[in-house]
Amino acid sequence: MDSVFAYNRPAADSEFLSRKKELGHLTSLLKSRKHALIYEPPKTGKRSLVLQAEDNLKKSGEEFDSCRISLLNATDCRTMTEAIRGGVSMTYPGIPVNGINEPGEILAAAAAEAGRQGRQLFLHIEEGQNILKAEDRERFMSSFWEPVPEGGPVSCIFTGSRINAMKQLADEDGHLRETERVRLSTLEEKAVTDAIIKTFLKVGRVVEPSQAEHIYESLDGHPWYIWHISEICFNLTKGYLSDRMVSEAFHSLLTIHFNRFQDITDSLSGFQISYLKAVYDGAVNRHNMNEIVSAYRLNSPANVHRVREALMKKEVVAFDSDGSPYIIDPLFKMWLKTYYFLS
Numbered sequence: 001m002d003s004v005f006a007y008n009r010p011a012a013d014s015e016f017l018s019r020k021k022e023l024g025h026l027t028s029l030l031k032s033r034k035h036a037l038i039y040e041p042p043k044t045g046k047r048s049l050v051l052q053a054e055d056n057l058k059k060s061g062e063e064f065d066s067c068r069i070s071l072l073n074a075t076d077c078r079t080m081t082e083a084i085r086g087g088v089s090m091t092y093p094g095i096p097v098n099g100i101n102e103p104g105e106i107l108a109a110a111a112a113e114a115g116r117q118g119r120q121l122f123l124h125i126e127e128g129q130n131i132l133k134a135e136d137r138e139r140f141m142s143s144f145w146e147p148v149p150e151g152g153p154v155s156c157i158f159t160g161s162r163i164n165a166m167k168q169l170a171d172e173d174g175h176l177r178e179t180e181r182v183r184l185s186t187l188e189e190k191a192v193t194d195a196i197i198k199t200f201l202k203v204g205r206v207v208e209p210s211q212a213e214h215i216y217e218s219l220d221g222h223p224w225y226i227w228h229i230s231e232i233c234f235n236l237t238k239g240y241l242s243d244r245m246v247s248e249a250f251h252s253l254l255t256i257h258f259n260r261f262q263d264i265t266d267s268l269s270g271f272q273i274s275y276l277k278a279v280y281d282g283a284v285n286r287h288n289m290n291e292i293v294s295a296y297r298l299n300s301p302a303n304v305h306r307v308r309e310a311l312m313k314k315e316v317v318a319f320d321s322d323g324s325p326y327i328i329d330p331l332f333k334m335w336l337k338t339y340y341f342l343s
Helices: 020-031 046-059 077-091 103-117 128-133 137-145 163-172 189-201 209-218 223-236 243-256 258-266 270-280 289-295 301-313 330-340
Strands: 035-039 064-070 120-126 154-160 179-181 317-319 325-327
Touching: 020 035, 020 046, 020 154, 035 046, 035 163, 046 064, 046 120, 046 154, 064 077, 064 103, 077 103, 077 137, 103 120, 103 137, 103 154, 128 137, 128 154, 128 163, 154 163, 163 301, 189 209, 189 223, 209 223, 209 243, 223 243, 243 258, 243 330, 258 330, 270 289, 270 301, 270 325, 270 330, 289 301, 301 317, 325 330
Parallel strands: 035 154, 035 179, 064 120, 120 154
Antiparallel strands: 317 325
């Protein structure tokens, strides 16, 4: 049985809220036969956006085939090529790609078939950050891009959920320079709170606007967590949602993720915990390095640099456009406040 809130499936149709700018951007890129890049934290709506863009294009009369390829378990060029071969074979069962071990040759066959049918192929590569695991990724990506030039029958959509790794892949290593990034904004608060209230009202249950706003603000607009805790709240009441139930729902959500967050902190060194505390406190900026070293006993500026790089590699913290660090996962930040940084 489906949940009433879309936390366990991609959002579609009426469940897809706001993000009109991003949807228009991605739709325009695909319609223009260009390549797109989307990297955001896990469960923030990347696949939902891709599916909604495809749905809009289908409704407008565009003819295309869609091929989704996950690199979730890809660790080297061989397994990445296998993933591409499998995805292409499912989309075009009739083309002979078995035994081909070069991604470029597989994609050339797919492009030829799409061209023969007069259709566009949308090639959606998920968890693209795993390309970094391949030692020979330079050759792999060179082979990949050769048969899929911009303007051809194949449009690639690279998505990734490890934002620091994807930034390295795109900006530092340059492997995704052929793509144009589509940035996801935070879901609009009013759209989210209205959706929570209306979903409750459909079956005669009531959530106060202040409670819906509290859920949104506490989770920094993160859709997956918002819909999950809304589902918990929905199941806790048959009538009016009380503040006690909202607190109970937050406790349940933190309990569900407790072991995952404990694994994160257990994997950190003492210096990494100290720097994480500084980020949590909002004490770090690019102008106060010496103050941070002293206040949080981080030994030296050089050590801070090493610690920062380690936390970025572990996808615990990231840096905004102003160079200020932030904790990527809002629920992890809440867990730190509730259980870890109690003093």
